[in-house]
Amino acid sequence: MKIAVLPGDGIGPEIVEQAVLILNALGESFEMETAPVGGAGYAAHGHPLPEATLKLAQEADAILFGAVGDWKYDTLERALRPEQAILGLRKNLNLFANLRPAILYPELAGASTLKPEVVSGLDILIIRELTGDVYFGQPRGVRVCPDGPFKGQREGFDTMRYAEGEIRRIAHVAFQAAQKRDKRLTSVDKANVLETFQFWKDIVTDVHREYPDVALDHMYVDNAAMQLVRAPKKFDVMVTGNLFGDILSDCAAMLTGSIGMLPSASLDANNKGLYEPSHGSAPDIAGKGVANPLATILSAAMMLRYSLNKAQQADRIEAAVKAVLAQGLRTPDIYEAGTRKVGTKEMGAAVLQALL
Ligand code: IPM
Ligand code: MG
Numbered sequence: 001m002k003i004a005v006l007p008g009d010g011i012g013p014e015i016v017e018q019a020v021l022i023l024n025a026l027g028e029s030f031e032m033e034t035a036p037v038g039g040a041g042y043a044a045h046g047h048p049l050p051e052a053t054l055k056l057a058q059e060a061d062a063i064l065f066g067a068v069g070d071w072k073y074d075t076l077e078r079a080l081r082p083e084q085a086i087l088g089l090r091k092n093l094n095l096f097a098n099l100r101p102a103i104l105y106p107e108l109a110g111a112s113t114l115k116p117e118v119v120s121g122l123d124i125l126i127i128r129e130l131t132g133d134v135y136f137g138q139p140r141g142v143r144v145c146p147d148g149p150f151k152g153q154r155e156g157f158d159t160m161r162y163a164e165g166e167i168r169r170i171a172h173v174a175f176q177a178a179q180k181r182d183k184r185l186t187s188v189d190k191a192n193v194l195e196t197f198q199f200w201k202d203i204v205t206d207v208h209r210e211y212p213d214v215a216l217d218h219m220y221v222d223n224a225a226m227q228l229v230r231a232p233k234k235f236d237v238m239v240t241g242n243l244f245g246d247i248l249s250d251c252a253a254m255l256t257g258s259i260g261m262l263p264s265a266s267l268d269a270n271n272k273g274l275y276e277p278s279h280g281s282a283p284d285i286a287g288k289g290v291a292n293p294l295a296t297i298l299s300a301a302m303m304l305r306y307s308l309n310k311a312q313q314a315d316r317i318e319a320a321v322k323a324v325l326a327q328g329l330r331t332p333d334i335y336e337a338g339t340r341k342v343g344t345k346e347m348g349a350a351v352l353q354a355l356l
Contacts, residue, residue, distance in 0.1 A: 001308055003030050004060035006037040006053065009082055010281025011291035011344075012066025018293035018348030019064060019300040022320075025352055026313050033060070037089075038068025038082035038281070048073075048085035057089055062307040063274040064300060065089075067281035086276075090130050095266035095274055096166070097173045098128040098245065099302070102232075102252040102262060107325040111257030111334045114229070119255050124235045125177060126252055128245025129170040130266055133196075134160040135242045160196045162241065167200050169269065171207040174239035178214045181236055185216050188224045188240035188248065200241065221248070228252055253278050260292030260333040263299035265306050273307045275299040289343040292331040294321055297351055320354035327354075 005020060007013040023030055035053040036044045044050065048068065057063050068082040078084070089095070104112065104122035112119045137159030145155040171187075178185040187204045189197035201218055208216045219227070221244045227234065228248065232255050240248060253259040262278040277295030285291055298321060305314035329350050330339040342350070 001028075001030055001062075002060045003032045003303070004053075004056045004063045005032050005034040006057070006063060006065045007034065007040070008038040008066040008068040008085070008281060009040055009070045010067055010283040010286040012038070012040075012068070012281055014287070014289065014344050015277065015291050015293040015296040016064060016066040018344060018351075019296040021348060022297055022317060022352055022355065023064075023300055025355060026310075026316070028310065028313065030308075037065070038085045039070040039073045041085055042073060042076070042080060042082065048080060048082050049088040053085075054088070054092060057093060057274070062272065062303045063089070063093075064296075064303060065274050065276035066296065067277065067279065069281040070283050082281075087135070089274060090266060091136060093272070093274065094131065094268045096129060096131040096269075097170060097267045098130040098249075099177070099265045099267070099306075100126040100128060100245075100249040100252070100262065100278055101264075102126065102249075102256050104256045105261070105322065105325050107328075108257045108261070108334055110336050112255060113257075114232075114255060119232060122232055122255055124232065124252060125181065125237045126245060126249045127170065127174045127177060127237060127239040128249060129162075129166065129239075129241050130245075131242070132162050132166045133242035134158045137161040160194065160243075162196050162200055164199075164203055167203040168207055170239060171204045172210075173267075174237055175207065175211040175214050175216075178237040179211065183214045184236035185214050186224070186235055186238045187216065187218050188221050188238055188244055189218060190221050190244070191218070192220055197241070204239070224248060225251055228255065249278060258292065258333040260295055260331065261298070262295050263302050265299070265302045267306060271306055273303065275303040275307075289345060290332050291344050292333050293344050293348050294331075294351075297321060297348070316355055317351070320351045323354040324350040 007016040109116040140158040191198040191201045259279040267273040301314040301317040304310040
């Protein structure tokens with residue numbers, strides 16, 4: 001089995017290094033090949049998603065991705081910015097289903113900004129549609145405003161759209177995920193204002209007829225954001241579009257104390273996937289050896305479970321992560337008084353130790 005390793009920018013290389021060490025220690029014979037992506041891709045080949053990197057990703061059975069983005073590249077034209085690498089991979093590989101679990105480890109209840117009783121025991125799964133919506137809808141750009149009180153001025157515009165088949169396939173993923181959990185699904189929309197999301201709601205409701213064992217409810221996105229902070233444990237699985245999912249998943253991530261803990265999987269129709277931490281490249285702490293590698297290590301566990309059919313190995317990694325948290329090891333993002341502050345490498349080494 002071949003894994004494409006795409007470390008990217010900022011803290012990407014440091015955290016991916018730890019996940020690779022752990023994958024190598026499992027006693028499986030994975031073939032791993034590394035390629036530059038994001039700002040690193042631009043620096044090496046003049047494009048954030050170099051052709052050879054895309055080809056490697058296409059040929060691999062799974063992709064382990066770090067993070068992309070660096071201030072250095074923010075002034076490039078949009079098509080050359082690091083973010084285009086991850087958007088291009090999602091689109092080219094048809095990775096339409098993004099799974100972002102938010103689990104609060106009991107040891108970290110005090111690291112959340114919310115009261116421990118609001119978040120302790122939290123275990124929700126956000127499923128974000130990843131290849132449609134206003135992220136990819138055409139047309140988009142800057143044009144001369146054709147009508148209204150600002151007619152004749154320049155205006156920026158994007159297109160929000162969802163095709164029926166696009167909504168159906170993500171709805172199926174969500175209902176099936178709910179079937180494996182507490183059988184409750186919340187579809188998040190903005191049907192009170194947007195045509196796209198009235199349509200979304202209608203299609204999800206229709207797909208629900210095939211999953212009578214799952215309880216479905218619908219929630220407007222503004223209310224969903226509020227409920228995520230007010231009573232997050234009421235949710236089991238949430239499904240939503242690309243833009244709302246981007247925002248809600250960051251919000252859900254912080255419930256757990258640190259975005260540095262949260263893995264994610266982006267899957268195609270055959271469970272081939274790209275696995276990445278939910279956080280970004282954090283250029284402010286890059287190279288300092290303090291980044292939390294656990295989200296990436298847990299992403300590697302998701303990769304074993306969803307794409308490589310090695311659920312037992314995934315369990316081993318997840319158990320090892322729980323063990324090091326129980327030992328009191330903390331990177332600075334999750335540090336509290338009374339625990340032991342460690343760096344990226346020390347945290348990775350402790351997980352490796354706990355595996356064996
Ligand atoms: C994410 C990120 C990306 C997104 C950026 C880096 C393009 O925020 O994966 O959530 O908006 O999807
Ligand atoms: Mg985001």
